Amino acid sequence: MKNSRRLFLKSACAVVVGASGYTIAKSSTETAVIDGKKYALVHDETKCIGCDACSVACREVNLVPEGVSRLKIEREGPYGEYPDQYFRFTRKSCQQCEDTPCVKVCPTGAAYKDPETGIVSVDAWKCVGCQYCIAACPYQVRFINPVTHAADKCDFCKETRLKEGRQPACVSACPTKALTFGDLKDPESNIVKVLKSAPNYRSKTELGTRPKVFRIASREGEVTL
Amino acid sequence: MSRIAGFSAPLLASILMLGAFSPAVTAATVELKINQNKQCIMCHKRNGKMFGLHANDALDLTCQNCHGEKAGHPRKASDLIGFSATFVAEPDVQTAACLQCHDVETLSQADWTHDVHSNKVNCASCHQLHPETDPIIGVTASERSEMCSDCHSAK
Amino acid sequence: MSPFHFDGLVWHWPIAIYLFLAGVSAGAITFAILLKHFKLGKNAHKSGFIQAACLIAPLSVFAGLGILVLDLTKPFDFWKILVFYNATSVMSVGVAVLMIYQVALFAWLACVFKEPVLNWCNGRWPLVTRLLNALAKHEPSITGFLTILALSLGAYTGFLLSALTTYPMLNNPVLPLLFLISGLSSGAAGTLLGGVLLKGNPDGKEVHFIHNIEIPIILVELVLLFTFFIGLIISGGQSKIAALTAIGEGFWGWVFWGGIIIVGLSLPLAFNLFMKASSKRKFSYVAITASCSLLGVFLLRNFILYTGQMTVA
Numbered sequence: 260m261k262n263s264r265r266l267f268l269k270s271a272c273a274v275v276v277g278a279s280g281y282t283i284a285k286s287s288t289e290t291a292v293i294d295g296k297k298y299a300l301v302h303d304e305t306k307c308i309g310c311d312a313c314s315v316a317c318r319e320v321n322l323v324p325e326g327v328s329r330l331k332i333e334r335e336g337p338y339g340e341y342p343d344q345y346f347r348f349t350r351k352s353c354q355q356c357e358d359t360p361c362v363k364v365c366p367t368g369a370a371y372k373d374p375e376t377g378i379v380s381v382d383a384w385k386c387v388g389c390q391y392c393i394a395a396c397p398y399q400v401r402f403i404n405p406v407t408h409a410a411d412k413c414d415f416c417k418e419t420r421l422k423e424g425r426q427p428a429c430v431s432a433c434p435t436k437a438l439t440f441g442d443l444k445d446p447e448s449n450i451v452k453v454l455k456s457a458p459n460y461r462s463k464t465e466l467g468t469r470p471k472v473f474r475i476a477s478r479e480g481e482v483t484l
Numbered sequence: 485m486s487r488i489a490g491f492s493a494p495l496l497a498s499i500l501m502l503g504a505f506s507p508a509v510t511a512a513t514v515e516l517k518i519n520q521n522k523q524c525i526m527c528h529k530r531n532g533k534m535f536g537l538h539a540n541d542a543l544d545l546t547c548q549n550c551h552g553e554k555a556g557h558p559r560k561a562s563d564l565i566g567f568s569a570t571f572v573a574e575p576d577v578q579t580a581a582c583l584q585c586h587d588v589e590t591l592s593q594a595d596w597t598h599d600v601h602s603n604k605v606n607c608a609s610c611h612q613l614h615p616e617t618d619p620i621i622g623v624t625a626s627e628r629s630e631m632c633s634d635c636h637s638a639k
Numbered sequence: 640m641s642p643f644h645f646d647g648l649v650w651h652w653p654i655a656i657y658l659f660l661a662g663v664s665a666g667a668i669t670f671a672i673l674l675k676h677f678k679l680g681k682n683a684h685k686s687g688f689i690q691a692a693c694l695i696a697p698l699s700v701f702a703g704l705g706i707l708v709l710d711l712t713k714p715f716d717f718w719k720i721l722v723f724y725n726a727t728s729v730m731s732v733g734v735a736v737l738m739i740y741q742v743a744l745f746a747w748l749a750c751v752f753k754e755p756v757l758n759w760c761n762g763r764w765p766l767v768t769r770l771l772n773a774l775a776k777h778e779p780s781i782t783g784f785l786t787i788l789a790l791s792l793g794a795y796t797g798f799l800l801s802a803l804t805t806y807p808m809l810n811n812p813v814l815p816l817l818f819l820i821s822g823l824s825s826g827a828a829g830t831l832l833g834g835v836l837l838k839g840n841p842d843g844k845e846v847h848f849i850h851n852i853e854i855p856i857i858l859v860e861l862v863l864l865f866t867f868f869i870g871l872i873i874s875g876g877q878s879k880i881a882a883l884t885a886i887g888e889g890f891w892g893w894v895f896w897g898g899i900i901i902v903g904l905s906l907p908l909a910f911n912l913f914m915k916a917s918s919k920r921k922f923s924y925v926a927i928t929a930s931c932s933l934l935g936v937f938l939l940r941n942f943i944l945y946t947g948q949m950t951v952a
Binding site for chain 2: 306308309310311312314315319334336337341342343344345346432434435436
Binding site for chain 1: 650714730
């Protein structure tokens with residue numbers, strides 16, 4: 260009697276481990292789409308003047324309610340002495356990671372990466388608002404939309420400008436042309452040319468997220484250790 | 485009863501009418517001190533009058549405080565300052581007029597854009613002091629970023 | 640920076656309460672299983688402690704789930720979490736485990752309370768009689784299955800937080816172990832407190848049994864806490880900052896040292912050792928020790944949740 264119980268327990272464990280391992284392995288390998296694009300963005304911090312035209316345009320085009328934002332320009336400074344002071348401007352918006360922490364943790368699969376474009380989006384219907392994705396994003400760019408009550412974030416204007424075949428709102432709005440958008444897989448695209456022309460960096464790459472928002476650094480404001 | 489009504493009605497009416505017209509009357513007759521500057525307003529009646537915060541009598545400002553002394557103007561040369569991008573005086577000369585009273589630190593606290601523009605751009609690029617309200621006060625985020633584009637557009 | 644409101648705070652006290660209740664449920668039913676299997680056997684249902692554990696387990700898991708649903712920003716859509724699954728999401732796997740756990744829980748409760756239920760039914764519903772008899776035949780399998788599920792549930796509460804790469808203090812392999820052990824501890828405490836309140840014997844074999852297990856559990860918990868924080872500190876960088884901010888200062892520092900280490904762990908350990916040495920246990924001793932333990936675990940959940948979110952990677 261005791262032996263059969265042990266056998267049952269052992270086989271039950273084996274089945275559970277095997278099944279869960281199989282499903283996890285299956286879902287974590289990406290379905291490679293042959294013609295799929297990999298849209299990415301470069302923010303040239305040397306050209307950015309912190310005018311917020313990008314945030315304003317984003318809010319208008321994507322109907323982002325007040326109190327939350329898909330895109331922010333963060334300002335550090337002033338550095339230097341009057342009258343030659345300067346600031347550092349960094350863009351805070353969804354990094355469209357290749358190895359998305361948010362998609363991984365979403366319990367219903369409402370957060371997903373579109374294999375055609377490489378853009379990370381949210382299916383507002385499926386989202387139940389558990390806020391796991393908001394906690395999981397190390398860049399802290401996700402928020403709960405007060406109108407839909409679902410998670411929301413920058414999606415490179417996938418549902419608005421991209422559908423019309425235009426550039427994302429922020430890219431068009433920038434007066435100094437600090438933003439470049441395009442397909443990383445197209446060697447002739449502007450974005451690839453810009454990325455190859457200047458040293459660039461991405462934020463928090465040590466976390467393994469493989470973000471697709473690149474930055475060209477402006478000069479440092481102060482020496483930090 | 486009718487005798488009292490007969491007197492009091494017109495009396496009441498005239499008191500009320502005086503009351504109604506008095507603000508307009510006050511505005512027309514009691515001018516701000518700055519606009520009583522005969523030297524300048526005599527010719528600059530249309531474009532010279534000040535209605536903004538800087539016109540407040542308590543500040544005791546005159547046109548000369550910001551624009552400089554009349555000297556030989558208009559027939560001869562003078563050191564008068566006009567505040568605009570097209571005026572001959574350099575931006576640092578124009579901004580120096582404002583910096584007589586306005587402290588750089590306080591400007592920095594009021595808005596970060598003062599730091600980067602410092603004395604390289606004349607203050608009138610964004611501020612207009614003569615109208616009753618400076619249009620930059622209460623500007624919306626959208627209008628503000630458009631103002632930046634006016635100068636900063638890359639071709 | 641207020642202890643309860645700061646940048647980077649996403650999950651608030653309702654989640655801490657849910658994690659606490661899930662742990663209590665898993666722990667309580669584990670101890671009920673242990674008591675029945677090792678000490679009480681067939682007449683387990685007569686013990687006040689078993690009755691307490693069997694009340695606590697389903698009630699706390701339902702209460703926890705209720706709080707979780709209310710904390711959603713779209714609470715009426717909660718059914719979607721039960722229908723759509725994502726195998727890479729710890730929360731999704733946890734929900735699946737929770738669902739199966741509840742089924743196994745009720746199946747086991749049916750086995751334990753078969754006699755009193757049948758007596759109450761008095762032969763009125765033959766279906767119930769058949770169902771209970773069928774379940775009772777498989778009691779050993781149900782017990783084994785439920786044990787695995789309960790331990791998974793206890794560990795899941797830790798895995799849920801450790802999947803967050805945003806927070807170096809939470810993204811830690813020790814957390815699931817810590818939560819499992821503290822969940823078991825809270826289940827034991829809940830069973831003891833509930834048992835003596837249900838007129839169980841404070842000097843009976845159940846209390847002795849549970850206290851004998853509790854002492855090593857508290858020691859293991861202290862070792863795990865030590866490992867957890869030392870591990871964070873020697874990892875350096877943001878992990879070190881996170882750990883030192885959590886236990887080194889302010890409101891949460893007091894919660895940790897005073898509430899968790901002293902009241903939640905050291906006091907119950909001291910009481911248990913003292914009670915082992917002395918001859919008779921009293922109601923007040925058992926109740927106070929159990930309450931201290933419960934408070935400690937509750938504070939631990941809140942402490943880890945809040946301080947964990949204070950430092951971002």
